[in-house]
Amino acid sequence: xxxxxxxxxxxxxxxxxxxxxxxxxxxxxxxxxxxxxxxxxxxxxxxxxxxxxxxxxxxxxxxxxxxxxxxxxxxxxxxxxxxxxxxxxxxxxxxxxxxxxxxxxxxxxxxxxxxxxxxxxxxxxxxxxxxxxxxxxxxxxxxxxxxxxxxxxxxxxxxxxxxxxxxxxxxxxxxxxxxxxxxxxxxxxxxxxxxxxxxxxxxxxxxxxxxxxxxxxxxxxxxxxxxxxxxxxxxxxxxxxxxxxxxxxxxxxxxxxxxxxxxxxxxxxxxxxxxxxxxxxxxxxxxx
Amino acid sequence: xxxxxxxxxxxxxxxxxxxxxxxxxxxxxxxxxxxxxxxxxxxxxxxxxxxxxxxxxxxxxxxxxxxxxxxxxxxxxxxxxxxxxxxxxxxxxxxxxxxxxxxxxxxxxxxxxxxxxxxxxxxxxxxxxxxxxxxxxxxxxxxxxxxxxxxxxxxxxxxxxxxxxxxxxxxxxxxxxxxxxxxxxxxxxxxxxxxxxxxxxxxxxxxxxxxxxxxxxxxxxxxxxxxxxxxxxxxxxxxxxxxxxxxxxxxxxxxxxxxxxxxxxxxxxxxxxxxxxxxxxxxxxxxxxx
Numbered sequence: 089x090x091x092x093x094x095x096x097x098x099x100x101x102x103x104x105x106x107x108x109x110x111x112x113x114x115x116x117x118x119x120x121x122x123x124x125x126x127x128x129x130x131x132x133x134x135x136x137x138x139x140x141x142x143x144x145x146x147x148x149x150x151x152x153x154x155x156x157x158x159x160x161x162x163x164x165x166x167x168x169x170x171x172x173x174x175x176x177x178x179x180x181x182x183x184x185x186x187x188x189x190x191x192x193x194x195x196x197x198x199x200x201x202x203x204x205x206x207x208x209x210x211x212x213x214x215x216x217x218x219x220x221x222x223x224x225x226x227x228x229x230x231x232x233x234x235x236x237x238x239x240x241x242x243x244x245x246x247x248x249x250x251x252x253x254x255x256x257x258x259x260x261x262x263x264x265x266x267x268x269x270x271x272x273x274x275x276x277x278x279x280x281x282x283x284x285x286x287x288x289x290x291x292x293x294x295x296x297x298x299x300x301x302x303x304x305x306x307x308x309x310x311x312x313x314x315x316x317x318x319x320x321x322x323x324x325x326x327x328x329x330x331x332x333x334x335x336x337x338x339x340x341x342x343x344x345x346x347x348x349x350x351x352x353x354x355x356x357x358x359x360x361x362x363x364x365x366x367x368x369x370x371x372x373x374x375x376x
Numbered sequence: 377x378x379x380x381x382x383x384x385x386x387x388x389x390x391x392x393x394x395x396x397x398x399x400x401x402x403x404x405x406x407x408x409x410x411x412x413x414x415x416x417x418x419x420x421x422x423x424x425x426x427x428x429x430x431x432x433x434x435x436x437x438x439x440x441x442x443x444x445x446x447x448x449x450x451x452x453x454x455x456x457x458x459x460x461x462x463x464x465x466x467x468x469x470x471x472x473x474x475x476x477x478x479x480x481x482x483x484x485x486x487x488x489x490x491x492x493x494x495x496x497x498x499x500x501x502x503x504x505x506x507x508x509x510x511x512x513x514x515x516x517x518x519x520x521x522x523x524x525x526x527x528x529x530x531x532x533x534x535x536x537x538x539x540x541x542x543x544x545x546x547x548x549x550x551x552x553x554x555x556x557x558x559x560x561x562x563x564x565x566x567x568x569x570x571x572x573x574x575x576x577x578x579x580x581x582x583x584x585x586x587x588x589x590x591x592x593x594x595x596x597x598x599x600x601x602x603x604x605x606x607x608x609x610x611x612x613x614x615x616x617x618x619x620x621x622x623x624x625x626x627x628x629x630x631x632x633x634x635x636x637x638x639x640x641x642x643x644x645x646x647x648x649x650x651x652x653x654x655x656x657x658x659x660x661x662x663x664x665x666x
Binding site for chain 1: 558559561563567576580581583656657658659662
């Protein structure tokens with residue numbers, strides 16, 4: 089192994105407080121931490137995987153979903169993929185996760201084929217997909233090996249602010265709590281690439297904002313590369329370094345978002361970019 | 377329009393309410409404990425009345441003991457049979473037959489259900505044959521079974537095993553097939569495969585369905601055993617009742633019937649308990665627990 093997975097999480101134990109929404113701003117920044125995201129990620133430069141897609145295509149039988157997708161994602165970058173429903177954005181994510189097979193082209197992670205990085209990729213589904221017959225803590229420990237599996241699971245759970253729900257059944261949790269557990273389950277594997285397939289799609293507006301902050305803070309903390317599929321353009325702009333729009337089977341727009349974090353929804357620049365992307369989504373090819 | 381109807385509809389109800397409300401209120405305030413006791417005793421009123429009527433009918437000679445013995449006689453028969461140890465011997469023999477038949481038939485049903493549920497090739501090879509056999513009632517095989525195995529233990533074991541096999545098999549098969557594909561996909565992408573995937577995801581996912589099969593087959597287990605023991609046996613509850621019939625001991629016959637009822641109920645309670653423990657994660661069971 090390149091690094092000890094358990095060790096990765098340990099320095100962040102004191103970070104528990106951040107999991108509570110609203111606390112993020114209140115917590116004093118630590119010495120090495122500076123306001124801009126790029127610098128903040130520097131403590132762990134090798135964490136994120138780079139992604140390279142060359143001429144990627146995917147068809148289900150006769151139906152073409154993706155055509156000639158070319159894409160570069162830098163290590164540690166947060167990329168959001170937006171598009172209408174059925175545009176193939178989830179399919180692209182599932183291809184990266186290895187849940188679907190490519191019809192054409194190639195996907196490489198840090199220059200190596202997907203199969204070599206299976207352990208470094210974790211996927212968060214739209215529905216939490218917790219095993220209902222395992223308690224929260226055992227759901228997080230799913231697929232972990234070693235003596236300290238439970239201990240690491242407990243740490244991950246406290247990072248999402250649910251340490252006190254360790255022994256509950258998933259059935260008694262709310263939708264937002266289930267997604268938090270699913271997030272902890274993904275993080276406990278110390279992924280270098282986290283794939284998020286509309287994980288907040290089914291949550292109410294307030295819970296969504298809480299979860300967005302949580303995801304952002306954990307991404308800044310751990311420095312993984314993040315690929316987020318969402319149908320919510322404002323969510324994409326609130327979180328991502330880059331927003332990709334997939335339309336008519338291909339990448340129709342690649343928009344950088346160079347704004348300081350955490351971004352507030354009322355911000356005029358955020359609104360301007362949102363408007364720009366929305367125009368493009370609403371089928372005005374000349375707008376971009 | 378709607379409003380008018382509802383107002384008219386409410387008027388008589390509102391008028392009637394004070395009368396019943398006052399009556400219920402006075403007794404409730406008089407003694408809430410008595411009220412609760414009455415609510416619990418009420419369901420037993422009809423059975424108790426039937427029992428009393430039956431006892432009276434026997435005492436006054438309206439009911440011949442050849443048709444039905446008096447309840448008291450059944451109770452004393454139960455007592456003397458149990459005191460002599462004869463009844464317990466028969467109960468033990470019957471329970472042993474039932475459980476070993478259940479173990480063989482249920483075990484085979486579980487194993488084959490897991491096999492056909494998990495492997496497509498096993499399904500194409502076996503499932504349609506098993507579905508054909510399923511439509512034969514096990515009791516219809518009795519003449520054949522007697523020819524094959526005679527009338528001793530093997531015949532009873534075979535019949536019980538056959539009876540419990542299909543409910544377990546079918547529910548196991550469907551349980552495995554209906555495990556949420558999303559959960560399997562998730563578990564695979566989190567690095568689970570092979571036996572770990574089977575034990576942590578597929579088996580627990582199929583468990584609710586398997587337990588439904590177990591409960592069905594426990595009911596069938598007694599039905600088949602009763603018939604098998606009634607045809608021919610040298611011991612067991614069925615033997616006891618058939619023997620009693622020869623000597624017109626209707627009280628003993630009734631004791632046998634009661635024993636079957638009690639054992640069947642016991643099996644059901646046990647399987648419910650098992651379900652409650654194994655499926656304690658299930659929302660339905662949590663709701664019941666609260």
